[in-house]
Amino acid sequence: MVRYGMVIDLDRCVGCAACAVACKAENSVTSSTPEDYKKRRLMEWNRMVTVFKGKYPNVSASIMPLICNHCEHPPCVKVCPVDATYKREDGLVLQRYERCIGCKYCMVACPYQQRFFNFYEQEEKDYHNPDVPKRISGIVEKCTFCRHRIDKAVAEGKKIGSPDGVEPACTQACPARTRTFGDLDDPDSEVSKLLRSRRNYQLRPDLGTEPQVYYLD
């Protein structure tokens, strides 16, 4: 079985947010206004945060890119009343936009705040990626691990996964090669090798969601 996942090496991350920009461009994620920022309605499938511990002068801080964790046991899938969000066999947690009723139950159920509500109609732009479906207002959207790239690669029989195969836009854009994408079930894939070689952790493992995005520290 294929089970796609990502490994993010925080030692390499410089916090340039190229992944966030690449994600916006690739997935036609709508741009947000300062008004949206004030109202906490930002559309950020991929975002950079800084986490810290302790008080000055004994502080340790690290930059962290956050994306949808494509959990093994996704709480968002469990709560969707119309089966709009689902876990695909290859491990991707995806959303059927045409079925979503906008109840926002998945948004409150996600412990990672990785689901975003379309508060208004998105503007069509010339530079929008034609491979990515348009999201109308009133529905919820999220990171798809660039499913259009993966689907295309599967159809064309190309190799998927870092370092020489097809990758999501954020992974491809990272100048420091922070991210590695690949099949967690394949012991020879780059992600499996990385996970074996170094200490790693998932976000909020105490919640039992079993994220498929791992962080190396």
Next chain:
Amino acid sequence: MEYTKIEGRSVGFYGIIGILVAFMIAGLYEFIQGMIQGHESFGTSNIVPWGLPITSVIFFIGASAGALMLSSLTYVFGKEEYKPVSRVSIFLAILLIIGALTTILGELGRPDRFLNLFLYGPENLTSMFAVNSFLYTGYIILSSVYLWTTFREDLLKTTKLLGALAAALAIFVHAGTGAIFGFIVAKELWFSPLLPILFIVAALTSGVALLILILTVTFKLIGYKMDEKLVVGLGKYLTAFLLLQLFLVFIENIVRTYGGMGGGEMSKFLFSGPYSLVFWGIQIFMGTVIPILILSSRKTMLKVQIASLLAVIGVFAERFSLVIPGQSVPSQQVVGRTMMGLYGEPAIYSISGAEVAIILGVVGAIGLAYIIGLRFMKLLPSQR
């Protein structure tokens, strides 16, 4: 016992209808605006996606379940002294649950797709929303049949059976509503097995209190004399429910504070954050402690009425301090590490006019349906 319709010829009757229709128009306007422009005018955000409408949904469902369970006093347990209010309380229960579902419709991002709940709901029965959409539908149908049988003197046995069934279903309906929140592991203030039970107790509190208010006002307006003993009797039930509710809230919060799950950030936010006034001031002090004190003295009609009003406000505040502060604090991503800047800050939800208008619209519709029901159905007792 004889029942009667209201006459509905006075100026006041049409005046009230006018006000309620105005509410409905405001709500409908905002609902259509929301359908055309999206929820831009709402106060919700990506951190707090559920706002005031969801708060009032669970309040309405609670009041409905409470009102239905009360009617079982007469029809199941045979307490004849509550018969004058039991039939109308079933009617109110049906209206309130329909009102709750209408409010959900006004809150959905795509209300035009709500039928998906019934088309695709069975595919994912791990969702409490999907389960509840079937529970609520069954509840509406069962209580409507139950109401119909109370009109038939020859169906006493059936009424008793249906009353017991409907009250049992009401418990499940509201426990299911509590489970919507209680099952969410991501939210520290929600994830609790006690929540469905707390919901049922709060349902009984708000159900009794709302019934006392609505019925005393209705009886006053149409000039019937309400039996003081009946109101005082209901006041006794209200006292018991309020005490039980206070106890459950206390237990739940003491467990949270003691355990400190997820760093205890969300409990701290509830107790001392910007919404702490709602929690301490309105929910605990004004909505629970003061009504208990009022009711513990010798009960009179007026005292019970005041206590009921405070209890209704208290239960609504309880809903509010569950829904809003429960979502406000972004959960930690790495345990023990705080997120810097905007991402770590609690999101403040400010009530927007659009949401209030939608709720008022539903209140208007419930009120209008109630008055029309009283006008055309024999719901009220006919003693002078």
